[in-house]
Amino acid sequence: MGEIYSINSYTNKFFSPLLRIADTSIEMKSIGISLNRLYSILDIEEANTGGLLYTSGINKGKIEFKNVYFCYNSKLILSGCSFQILPNEVNLIVGKSGVGKSTILKLICKLWDVSKGNIYIDNIDINKFSLDYLRNQISIISQKNEIFYGTIYSNIQMDKCVKEEEVYSVCKRAGIYDEILNLEKGFSTIVGIEGKNLSGGQIQRIAIARALLKKSKIIIFDEPTSNLDAINREKILKLINSLSDYTVIVVSHDPGLIEKISNVIIIDNGIAQKV
Numbered sequence: 001m002g003e004i005y006s007i008n009s010y011t012n013k014f015f016s017p018l019l020r021i022a023d024t025s026i027e028m029k030s031i032g033i034s035l036n037r038l039y040s041i042l043d044i045e046e047a048n049t050g051g052l053l054y055t056s057g058i059n060k061g062k063i064e065f066k067n068v069y070f071c072y073n074s075k076l077i078l079s080g081c082s083f084q085i086l087p088n089e090v091n092l093i094v095g096k097s098g099v100g101k102s103t104i105l106k107l108i109c110k111l112w113d114v115s116k117g118n119i120y121i122d123n124i125d126i127n128k129f130s131l132d133y134l135r136n137q138i139s140i141i142s143q144k145n146e147i148f149y150g151t152i153y154s155n156i157q158m159d160k161c162v163k164e165e166e167v168y169s170v171c172k173r174a175g176i177y178d179e180i181l182n183l184e185k186g187f188s189t190i191v192g193i194e195g196k197n198l199s200g201g202q203i204q205r206i207a208i209a210r211a212l213l214k215k216s217k218i219i220i221f222d223e224p225t226s227n228l229d230a231i232n233r234e235k236i237l238k239l240i241n242s243l244s245d246y247t248v249i250v251v252s253h254d255p256g257l258i259e260k261i262s263n264v265i266i267i268d269n270g271i272a273q274k275v
Contacts, residue, residue: 092250160213222251
């Protein structure tokens with residue numbers, strides 16, 4: 001994936017080795033590496049946060065790129081890229097590998113800053129939002145979603161102050177509720193580190209339930225049909241298309257999705273083309 005990292009994912013990578021100590025011998029340097037990664041993310045947060053920044057203002061989730069340029073290691077990735085991501089619709093950003101799709105995701109989340117141009121969410125320049133607020137309005141369903149050691153329930157709830165009914169409701173919408181109930185211990189089932197006792201499809205739907213519970217305005221799916229068979233591919237596309245009350249962005253290199261999603265943006269040579 002064009003990776004979108006979060007503090008939670010790095011924290012998990014730090015604590016995961018600790019949880020394995022009871023069963024296996026590990027090298028302490030691996031923990032040190034994870035700690036350094038966590039500290040580097042915290043440093044990035046501190047460096048980019050400051051001033052009187054907005055902690056509100058994202059109500060619909062309309063995203064607009066205006067003449068955006070982005071260079072990485074002296075290579076021009078985006079060249080005057082302009083397009084709109086419509087709210088309350090499913091939007092597909094499609095293109096070959098390496099054309100800038102992942103760059104667009106990183107720019108939306110302000111993991112990177114544009115070299116030139118502007119990005120707006122609900123007509124507000126994203127530089128005016130605090131990082132915490134901006135990223136709380138965005139949920140990412142990646143190719144590798146983080147699963148923590150613990151119960152399925154806790155992996156969805158993520159320490160949020162919510163009622164059980166809310167957790168069950170998002171699980172039903174994500175199409176995972178019945179599968180969880182069919183497990184011997186239901187929502188109390190313990191999942192291993194990285195979800196090794198769950199299928200890829202189950203992990204993906206748990207991540208979707210988690211995103212719905214977060215109540216973000218914007219949900220991003222990064223290569224959601226990758227490594228899925230035909231049946232599960234159709235299931236996940238049906239689920240994605242049912243989320244039209246959110247701003248949904250699907251990023252993929254699969255041109256076959258163009259016929260499945262209504263609002264399509266093709267990225268080629270750093271430029272966006274609306275279909």
